[in-house]
Amino acid sequence: MNNVVILGIKLDSANRGVNALGIGAISALNENFNYSNYNIVYISKNKMFKKQKITVNNNEINVNSYGFNPVDFIYSLLDLLLVNFMGSQPKSELSRLLLNSQVIFDVNEGDSFSDIYGYKRIIRHSLDSYAAILSKNKLVFLPQTIGPFNTKIGRFLAKKILKNLSSIYVRDNRGIKYLEKWGIPYKLGIDMATFMFPEKTEFEVDKNTVGLNISGLLYYLDIQNYGNLKYTEFQYYKEFSLKLIDRLLSNGYNVLLIPHTYSVEFPIKEDDLRAIKDIVAEIQHENLRYVSKDYNAQQLKYIISKTEFFMGARMHSCIAGLSTSVPTVGLAYSYKFKGTFDMFDQGNSVVDIRELTQDNISEAINDIMAHIQKKNDTREKLKKFNEDKGLKIEL
Incomplete structure (x- = not known):
């Protein structure tokens, strides 16, 4: 099995920074592991699926992109709980994707694993992280900003998830205090967008x-x-x-x-x-x-x-x-x-x-x-x- 799931990215957002994170993450994973099947999972208003292609060092890579609404994630959480405690077969498509993945990676849009953007954002990203944890597969946080967590609920959710990661990479020093306080090992890594290759275009930039x-x-x-x-x-x-x-x-x-x-x-x-x-x-x-x-x-x-x-x-x-x-x-x-x-x-x-x-x-x-x-x-x-x-x- 050579499937991987990547959470917290998209390839077709109006925000090219989010897309750069996604393309860079796949580029780095391809360099390290050369996986054959990349599946992007993100939260969207409506359920959707599309096949996409990206170019990595002049090679085309096929990517499956799945959009699930918040109800799908909640249903998957319940579904995975039944799988774990009752031994039942998974019924949701999201559950099957997570269970059939060799490894699950999460980028959290680079800086969204925090409560500074309000409760909705931290809860939304906690939903997919916790679903990944329930799949019992390895969950790796790729380089990103961790925190800050200014609320009790933010700190509670963060600590619960961070303690269950297989590996965590941070791209700056700001969130290290939380990891060290909670006794969570980490590694430093540079932002994933760094690994995205430029694509030549016809636009001419003048000298100077x-x-x-x-x-x-x-x-x-x-x-x-x-x-x-x-x-x-x-x-x-x-x-x-x-x-x-x-x-x-x-x-x-x-x-x-x-x-x-x-x-x-x-x-x-x-x-x-x-x-x-x-x-x-x-x-x-x-x-x-x-x-x-x-x-x-x-x-x-x-x-x-x-x-x-x-x-x-x-x-x-x-x-x-x-x-x-x-x-x-x-x-x-x-x-x-x-x-x-x-x-x-x-x-x-x-x-x-x-x-x-x-x-x-x-x-x-x-x-x-x-x-x-x-x-x-x-x-x-x-x-x-x-x-x-x-x-x-x-x-």
Whole structure:
């Protein structure tokens, strides 16, 4: 049997960061184990199934993607309890998938094994993790952010699940305190999106181009569904973005605006491309371009890799730059940026945009311009780091 199930990822989300995690996870697993049958399982409103293909180092890999609604997961939990305690045959499709898997891997969307996004998110990810535990197969948490857990129910669910894992990999140091407090062994590993190969596309990036990812989430302050984000922390992000672009253009750079969470056909609320179009309409400069087509995560990584310097407010847009040795500054909206940049030995290349005020916008931009001046040295450091990167996964 050579089946594996991967939880907490998708390959066709408007959020290219989630897709990058999925493609990177499969790429790393293929490098380590060369499994023959990959099954992605995620929670969706409606039950669905689709066959998908991804390209890993010029080789096509077939992936089965299963969407189950929350009721399916609850039914599977009950079904697996009966299998364990009554010896009955599994009745649900989800139960059979989990039981027939050699190993189950969970990515938890990179940072969703936490209660900072509210109860719904931690309960949702606990459902699939606990179903995996009941299957009695090995459950491995691939590199991700663990915590924080600020509520009693969050800590209870986390401790219950983490103590039943076969292996756990963390991508930053923030959650280690929980693991050490609860006596849970762990290993450090870099973000899974690092292992996603770029896919060449026809988009031409001009010389002397600085790439900039704009977050529609922060630009439009559409943060009511993100429990840890506060309006007051990002009210100057739009002004900062406009002034940063103006400064770059004034210094003779070509500026390429790159969306990373967007849909060309059906723009979403926090759509990066919608925000970018608003910016381009306002600034109107011949050296200001933007990515407008519906590129996938691998193609966007290729485009980012061709820039001289990159800045991003979406973390996985930054990982696309860092992992292809592009000098990159993270425009951080949460603590997870620092931990991820530390993994690349670039912890000093993070600007915390939560601390922006009208008085310090110029200072933040000056800091970024100083990083641009050092881009050649930074590129060489990243090249050396990326030559040695790899992830040996132990089950």
